[in-house]
Amino acid sequence: MALSSEQTHCEAPVQPWTLIQGWVKPDAAAFWRNQLEESVGWQQPIVKVYGRQHPVPRLTAFLAETGVRYRYSGTQHTGSGWPEWFVPLLEEVQQTCSCNFNGCLLNLYRHGDDRMGWHADDEPEIDQSAPIASLSFGASRDFQLRHRRETGNKTSLSLADGDLLIMQSGCQQSWQHCIPQRKKIRTMRVNLTFRRFEMPVHF
Numbered sequence: 091m092a093l094s095s096e097q098t099h100c101e102a103p104v105q106p107w108t109l110i111q112g113w114v115k116p117d118a119a120a121f122w123r124n125q126l127e128e129s130v131g132w133q134q135p136i137v138k139v140y141g142r143q144h145p146v147p148r149l150t151a152f153l154a155e156t157g158v159r160y161r162y163s164g165t166q167h168t169g170s171g172w173p174e175w176f177v178p179l180l181e182e183v184q185q186t187c188s189c190n191f192n193g194c195l196l197n198l199y200r201h202g203d204d205r206m207g208w209h210a211d212d213e214p215e216i217d218q219s220a221p222i223a224s225l226s227f228g229a230s231r232d233f234q235l236r237h238r239r240e241t242g243n244k245t246s247l248s249l250a251d252g253d254l255l256i257m258q259s260g261c262q263q264s265w266q267h268c269i270p271q272r273k274k275i276r277t278m279r280v281n282l283t284f285r286r287f288e289m290p291v292h293f
């Protein structure tokens with residue numbers, strides 16, 4: 091019986107991401123961490139899980155070009171334009187990733203109890219032909235990935251202050267990721283995921 095190429099090769103799945111450690115230098119990272127903590131309108135959305143309402147275990151915000159729409163944590167968010175102070179950071183990320191990102195989801199983990207469960211950023215409004223760039227400031231946190239075909243096999247990256255992780259196009263279709271709880275961590279972390287959204291079509 092002929093074996094398919096998948097059966098004959100049994101290769102580990104390719105890892106479609108690139109981690110650039112220290113992409114933002116420490117002084118600039120301290121500046122951005124403070125700026126983000128103070129200038130962003132952080133919120134703690136409430137989500138319904140098994141019929142009960144729970145606050146999500148972290149703070150969130152959404153910045154985007156006017157008109158970009160994104161539904162997360164049960165709520166529809168609409169971009170109202172990039173704040174001026176944010177543009178220099180956005181432009182650096184766009185240049186490194188060669189991608190004209192039009193939205194950014196921000197997460198603030200106040201301490202190690204704050205976390206994010208397993209998921210993929212594969213919602214229909216995200217342009218899956220574009221990369222997703224994840225920029226971290228503050229406390230180092232483990233970022234775990236697992237392939238959808240091998241969910242018992244986890245890869246863990248430590249994302250530290252100033253690190254830029256680029257998840258290439260296609261990553262979200264095959265891989266999931268999470269930020270697990272780490273009880274011993276007492277300091278905060280801010281993470282920005284830059285994304286390219288499809289613009290709504292108006293008739």
Ligand SMILES: O=C(O)CCC(=O)C(=O)O
Pocket residue numbers: 195197206211224233249267268269281283
């Ligand atoms: O905080 C992180 O590094 C991950 C954020 C994330 O998974 C997301 O925004 O979808």
